Amino acid sequence: MKPWELFFRKHITTIFSEKKLIVDIGGGLRILKEKNNRYAPENDWIREFLPNVEYKIMDPVDTYHPDIVGDIHNLPFADNSVDAIVCIAVLEHVENPIKAIQEMYRVLKPGGYCYLYVPFLYYYHAEPGYYGDFWRFTEDGLRWLSKPFTSFQIVPVRGAIGTLMKLSPIGRVKFLNPLWYFLDTISGKLKSKQVSGYNVFLVK
Numbered sequence: 001m002k003p004w005e006l007f008f009r010k011h012i013t014t015i016f017s018e019k020k021l022i023v024d025i026g027g028g029l030r031i032l033k034e035k036n037n038r039y040a041p042e043n044d045w046i047r048e049f050l051p052n053v054e055y056k057i058m059d060p061v062d063t064y065h066p067d068i069v070g071d072i073h074n075l076p077f078a079d080n081s082v083d084a085i086v087c088i089a090v091l092e093h094v095e096n097p098i099k100a101i102q103e104m105y106r107v108l109k110p111g112g113y114c115y116l117y118v119p120f121l122y123y124y125h126a127e128p129g130y131y132g133d134f135w136r137f138t139e140d141g142l143r144w145l146s147k148p149f150t151s152f153q154i155v156p157v158r159g160a161i162g163t164l165m166k167l168s169p170i171g172r173v174k175f176l177n178p179l180w181y182f183l184d185t186i187s188g189k190l191k192s193k194q195v196s197g198y199n200v201f202l203v204k
Helices: 003-018 041-052 097-107 139-145 160-167 174-187
Strands: 021-025 054-059 082-088 108-119 151-157 197-203
Touching (some): 003 151, 003 197, 097 108, 097 139, 139 151, 139 197, 160 174
Parallel strands (some): 021 054, 021 082
Antiparallel strands (some): 151 197
């Protein structure tokens, strides 16, 4: 597995092993076909944890049958009431990501976990009638946004070469992805700040 994939598996396993009430804002894990606009079979391994947790999907509309219809700018939870939040590929689509982060911090219990993915160098991907595409995030910006949390861990997704290829038409040729990763590795570009996005794990 690539470093960002290992980071994802490690911290999602930690969340589902150690916490009870888990709110997936936007349904980014995509493990329930009946409650998502998309399905990610590569994340099916998470389903084995579901009988032991209270897993809730929240979305701003009821189109895809989420458990909770709510606005990330005004989360429908009491202060210090949620054990963990997963928020994957959402913050670029909200009007005020600063307010969204503040809301996630507010509703998390002390010691609660928050897992984020946000894009940096990534193509425009609004979905008309569902969400716009407003923001991109650097590592510096994420560190600033996450200041209230007691713990901050971050891993970039793709290196500079993989990111460039992802943005180009050749990025659709998935069997070439191992080549871009190899080139990023041998050239040191995995340590570049020119990346597709970031996985972040926070503790309140």
